[in-house]
Amino acid sequence: MTCIFCKIANGEISTELLYSDDKVAAFRDIRPQAPLHILVVPKAHVDSLWELDDPELAGALLHAVTVIARAEGLARGYRVIVNTGSDGGQEVPHLHLHLIGGTALGAMLPKH
Ligand code: 5GP
Ligand code: ZN
Numbered sequence: 001m002t003c004i005f006c007k008i009a010n011g012e013i014s015t016e017l018l019y020s021d022d023k024v025a026a027f028r029d030i031r032p033q034a035p036l037h038i039l040v041v042p043k044a045h046v047d048s049l050w051e052l053d054d055p056e057l058a059g060a061l062l063h064a065v066t067v068i069a070r071a072e073g074l075a076r077g078y079r080v081i082v083n084t085g086s087d088g089g090q091e092v093p094h095l096h097l098h099l100i101g102g103t104a105l106g107a108m109l110p111k112h
Helices: 004-009 055-071
Strands: 024-028 036-042 078-081 097-101
Touching (some): 004 024, 024 055, 036 055, 055 078, 055 097
16 A cells, blocks of 8 residues: 555554544645645545545545534634646545635635
């Protein structure tokens, strides 16, 4: 198994998990883009949102985001981003939801 997020989510690489249940794990992004930047991932490998065919897992991932956001006190708001595929700017080929917050975030997308 070479996938870095598989290793983190399943405890092969020691990383503090901010959330863990039978299907989902969450940990801090190594290069945070905001005061709070957490990655929420399935424990079983899925390449990207394009390959996600399990509505129960989709719900579990989104529900984990809500649980974490509440635990982190993000009542003022936050943003969830799922970069998908090459046009989507996905760098790590294991599905992950970015939970970003802790400050007032700017425009959603670059203008062009
Ligand atoms: P993507 O561009 O694929 O949506 O985002 C990948 C994210 O994973 C980036 O924000 C990057 O900083 C983060 N990342 C890459 N490698 C690691 C790692 O080994 N550990 C952690 N915690 N985050 C990582
Ligand atoms: Zn993986």
